[in-house]
Amino acid sequence: MYERREITPQERLEQTQYCEKIKARLAGRPHYALVDTYGCQQNESDSEILRGWLTQCGYEITDDVDRADLVAVNTCAVREHAEKRVLGNVGALGHNKAKNPELIVCVGGCMTQQPTVREKIKRSYRVVDLVFGPHEVWQFPELLWRTMERQGRRGDRGRLIAAQPSEGVVAEGLPRQRDSAVKAWLAIMNGCDNFCSYCIVPYVRGRERSRRPADILAEARRLVEAGYKDITLLGQNVNSYGKGLKEDIDFPGLLAQMDAIPGDYVLRFMTSHPKDATEALFRVMGASEHCAHHIHLPLQSGSDRILKEMNRHYDRAKYLEKVALARRYMPDLVLTTDIIVGFPGETEADFADTLSLVEEVRYDAMFTFIYSPRPGTPAAEMPDPVSRAEKQVWFDQLLDTANRISGEKHAAYVGRTCRVLVDGETGQAPYNLSSRTKGGRLVHLAGDPALVGRFVQAKITDSTTWALYGEVVG
Numbered sequence: 458m459y460e461r462r463e464i465t466p467q468e469r470l471e472q473t474q475y476c477e478k479i480k481a482r483l484a485g486r487p488h489y490a491l492v493d494t495y496g497c498q499q500n501e502s503d504s505e506i507l508r509g510w511l512t513q514c515g516y517e518i519t520d521d522v523d524r525a526d527l528v529a530v531n532t533c534a535v536r537e538h539a540e541k542r543v544l545g546n547v548g549a550l551g552h553n554k555a556k557n558p559e560l561i562v563c564v565g566g567c568m569t570q571q572p573t574v575r576e577k578i579k580r581s582y583r584v585v586d587l588v589f590g591p592h593e594v595w596q597f598p599e600l601l602w603r604t605m606e607r608q609g610r611r612g613d614r615g616r617l618i619a620a621q622p623s624e625g626v627v628a629e630g631l632p633r634q635r636d637s638a639v640k641a642w643l644a645i646m647n648g649c650d651n652f653c654s655y656c657i658v659p660y661v662r663g664r665e666r667s668r669r670p671a672d673i674l675a676e677a678r679r680l681v682e683a684g685y686k687d688i689t690l691l692g693q694n695v696n697s698y699g700k701g702l703k704e705d706i707d708f709p710g711l712l713a714q715m716d717a718i719p720g721d722y723v724l725r726f727m728t729s730h731p732k733d734a735t736e737a738l739f740r741v742m743g744a745s746e747h748c749a750h751h752i753h754l755p756l757q758s759g760s761d762r763i764l765k766e767m768n769r770h771y772d773r774a775k776y777l778e779k780v781a782l783a784r785r786y787m788p789d790l791v792l793t794t795d796i797i798v799g800f801p802g803e804t805e806a807d808f809a810d811t812l813s814l815v816e817e818v819r820y821d822a823m824f825t826f827i828y829s830p831r832p833g834t835p836a837a838e839m840p841d842p843v844s845r846a847e848k849q850v851w852f853d854q855l856l857d858t859a860n861r862i863s864g865e866k867h868a869a870y871v872g873r874t875c876r877v878l879v880d881g882e883t884g885q886a887p888y889n890l891s892s893r894t895k896g897g898r899l900v901h902l903a904g905d906p907a908l909v910g911r912f913v914q915a916k917i918t919d920s921t922t923w924a925l926y927g928e929v930v931g
Contacts, residue, residue, distance in 0.1 A: 461666050464595055464628045473513070475598035480515035482605065490516035491525040495543055497535025498727065499662075499691050500566055502595050502642040507565070509632030511916045515878055518634065520554060525560065525599075532566035534657050536829040540568055544582070551584045561604060563587040564592070569620040570661035573832060579618060588894055590620035591647075591662060595628035625666050639880045639910045640687040641680050645673050646713065649693035650700075651730060653757075654768045655800065655828065655836040658693055667698050670706050674714060681720040682804035686878050686910060687893070690715075690726035696733035709737040716745045721912065723878060725749045731756070732770040734779050736786075743786030750787040751897040754779065759814030760807035763800050764841070773814060780818055791821045798855055799828045799848030801839035807818030808851045815858055821866055821898070823859040827852050828927045860922045867898075867920035874930060875900070877915045879908045888926055901926040 459676040490511040508518055508527050519525055530547055533539045542852045547564060554560045562585050568574045570590045580583050587604040589597065604617045627647075635641060647668040649659045680688055690712075692698060698708040715724060724747040729738075731754055754776075758764050761772045768775075771779075784790050796811060815823070827848050830837040877892035877900050888901035890908060892915065900915055901924055902908075914931035 461625050461627055464626060465743070467541045468596075469628075469630055472510075472596055472598045472814070475602045476513040476515075477508065479598065479602055479605065480513075483515040488516050488526045489519040489521075489524050490527040490529065491519050491522055492529045492531060493546070494531045495539055496531075496535060497566065498642055498689065499644065499647070499693070500531050500533060500591075501636075502644050502691055503566070503591060504529075505633045505635050506594050506631050507531065507597060508634035510601075512634055513632050514598060514601065522550075523556075525553070526557070527561040527563065527565040527567060529552075532564060532568035532575075534567035534571060534661050534831070535827065537831075540574070542625050543568060546577075547582055547585065554584050559608070560884065561586050561601070561608075563589065563601070563604070565589045565597075565620075566591055567657070567661040570666065571657070571833065575618060576621060579616070587618055588616075588618045588620055589848075592616075592621065592626055593619055595626065595631055597679055619663055625663065627666055627668060629668070637880070639685065639878070640689070641685040643673065643676055643680065643806065644668070645695060646692040646698050650697065651694060652768060653771075654766060654839075655797065655831065655834055657831040657834055660833055662693060665694070665697060665700055667702050669702065669715065670704055670711055673711065674718070675769050677715050678718055681718055681722055684910065684911070685721045687880060688722060688724055690724070692726075692728070693728045694728065694733060694852040696729050696738065697762070706921045707737075709741045711733065712738070712745070712748060713741050716741070716747050718747075720747075722747055723749050723893075725751065725897065727753045729754050731776050731779055735785070739783045739786040742783075748894050749791075749897060750789050751793070751895075752783060753793045753795075754783075754815065756811075756818075757795060757797050758800060758803075758807065759811035760803070761810075763803055763807050766802060767797075767800065767836075772823055773810070777795070777814070789896065791894075791896075791898065792818065792824045793824070794818075794820050795824045795826070796855065797828050798827055799843055799845075801828065801836055801841040803828075803843065805851075808855075812855060812858060815855070815862070819862050819866070822863055823855075823897075825852065825855055825859060864920070864922040865922060867922065867925055870898070870917045870925050871920055872917065874914055874916045875927075876912055877902075877927075878912050879904070879910065881909060882906055896924075898925055900927050902927055902929055904929045 532543045642912045648663040648665045650665045690774045699706045879892045881891045887903045890902040892900045915927040919926040
């Protein structure tokens, strides 16, 4: 485990001073910045901090790449497809740089923590001016200033490659520009100690380090006071929260303290590792006033043999015990999961085990993926004799099963009245509003946009595999 290192007030002040220097440099005309985000909710949270820094530096945030004077790409390393898409979009920025030679292109996030990717960017993507990792987000103003100072130099001296191994940094008090006035991300920890054999996250996000409970609770109170109605706690494995802290606290304890904050809001969290999901957690969730009765509990495989190869530290029976326990405390539980199809060495019999478990559990929704090898992980070195075509057949079968079960579960909502939070507009008639049940089910509504940010009663009138439809009744 990395030793925690909290940034000091002096270090925060220094970054603010770099913001002022950049702001002075940009004076004279408006400058625009675009932050392009890929991957998980933790990346979305990091991008809120990047936008916060950029705003303090004097930039206005834009979604128009042709208008941008700075583009920051926050990348994901979990799957190969995402990596290829990111690099393709970064390469396309060459056209923008040809029109605007002063355009600054920054690439950050998990992809850049991989030495092979950094070398690829350095060798083949001359459009990039700054490369930084997720551990450098707290010092982005300094890195941006140093990049500006290098502009105009020839060759690699004009570029800054700053991604470094994690030092267990915990940074409090950073600026943040949120996407929504209704929903908010609240990171409680970062990193992962699990080292699942297929996963790159511990290598790019570093080892687990938790924020102090007092800092989390203070941020949660500010969010509730500011009117946020849907707060999601983030961590690669929230269930292991508390390790390495001086305070004697675990995740159920933190959740209970957060639930005590007065106000009308919903509290969510992700993601949970089944090996660390405890009866204490389910008990707190079941008794909570604010906690959503939803848990995302990644299965990955229903085969004991494959689970062992994945280094998941539970088996099929233990997983099913957890599901039964959670449903005992929350009979209305909404349960979602992740499943990987075609892990190296997986056989048709292993896949059949996964399919039978899915039929037994009957998830409300599933996120399914065909295995994607990540260089540097143990699984990437394992023999993988099954063809992509055969894996695709399994995947399609799993997807059909998941869609059927989800459709059946959604159909059961029709005729019921649910309390939902209206969280946005869809831009599509007649169902122009989006909302969520406390369990996280998407409900499309027809109604006045003034309802956004409010809890309402919705009668469910129709359903599809992916969503519910309803009318506001109170």
